[in-house]
Amino acid sequence: MGRRGENIRKRKDGRWEARVICGRPVNGRTNYKYLYSRTYQGARNLKKGFLADLDTKPGTDQEAASASLTTSLAGMSDTPVPAAVRPSAKPEKSPVLFRTVAEEWLESKKLSVKESSYAVYSLMVKKHILPEFGDLPINEVDSARIGKLLLYKKEHGRISNGSCLSDKTVSEIKGTLNRILRFAKSRKIIDAVPESMPVSVKQARIAVLTKQEQELMEAEALKEDTPFTLGILLCLNTGIREGELCGLRWTDFDWESGTLSISRTVSRISNAGTESGSRTRVIVGKPKTDCSIRTIPIPSDILPYLKERALTGDEYVVTGSEKFMEPRVCRDRFRRFERRARVKHHNFHVLRHTFSTTCVERGISIKILSEILGHSDIKITLQRYVHPSLESKKAEINKLPTFMSRRQE
Secondary structure, eight states: OOOTTSOEEEOTTSOEEEEEEOOOOTTOOOOEEEEEESSHHHHHHHHHHHHHHHHHSTTOOHHHHHHHHHHHTTTSSSSOOTTTOOTTOOOOOOOOBHHHHHHHHHHHHTTTSOHHHHHHHHHIIIIIIHHHHTTSBGGGOOHHHHHHHHHHHHHHOOTTTOOOOOHHHHHHHHHHHHHHHHHHHHTTSSSSOOOOOOOOOOOOOOOOOOHHHHHHHHHHHHHHOOHHHHHHHHHHHHOOOHHHHHTOBGGGEETTTTEEEEOOEEEEEEOTTSOOSSSEEEEEEOOSSGGGSEEEEOOTTTHHHHHHHOOSSSOBTTTSSSSOOOHHHHHHHHHHHHHHHTOOOOOTTHHHHHHHHHHHHTTOOHHHHHHHHTOSOHHHIIIIIOOOOHHHHHHHHTTSOOHHHHHHO
């Protein structure tokens, strides 16, 4: 640390600043020069050199002394001298650190986004972005640095073992970084948002149950006849999400209209950015978007089955009690159910994919299906959840003229 009376201090941006009195003009206001270095010793050397330079050049004006200092002291410190000496000037404005802007942006999002969305943002910032950019002035975060970060994350970004991150996670890092930079631009902290390398997110191949697998699951669910297997049948016939099923209560059903309402979801989110000792926590909250809050008609063939097993209280459907089932437990139980049904392993979302594909194959309007699934755009339904089965592909290809019929023509 600086000694008392040395006029050397450490700035918030991490640099050391030495202040030198250069005289007092007739108006009585003291003139200072400010010298900057990345180390205390460097700032001290700059100050000594500056004072020595003035002592050996009596009678020189301040501009000449400053110019001489720029030349003679260029090699005396670990930091270039240009712009460090400014005659009779106020200290330059401290550059704003990226960490400061990122924390302000996170704070601004805390009340404007869902808790689960905030948890994702906080995880991206604390675990992936701040370790690289936190101590940099934000105006130094340019396209080259961003591209280098994204490339590294794509190849070695997994914190636990240094393996590659998925394209989706890298895309989320890039999106969060861009939001922070746009926030900085809106606050006039930076002039423009630097361009960054495009991140291609490959659409993962999404599995759909075959008709045989679906029949095996339905038979096993009817045989076991438990609250959990009832939930599996419900997903196969309504396409609701895993978290929505976990949050579904019997009071969400309207038996007169034959519908169920989706108004809550159970999810496990990251604890990044909190003081909690655990890495994650389970929350019960609103669905992911406003479009996800919806009313779904229940198919008539499963409606009597549900009514017979409905409870009269406010119990959760898949537990039959007032305690909800968290998604991680739901996935584990589904994996064991698949083994009992003698079906190869799929993730729980396969029930939603299968429902969507079945609806399309039976000619249900894409617009109606999109609303049932809770999508904000029909494109999401088409691109992500509609997967024609092999049987439907065969049926369509057989509509073409056959080889033999063309020969006979």
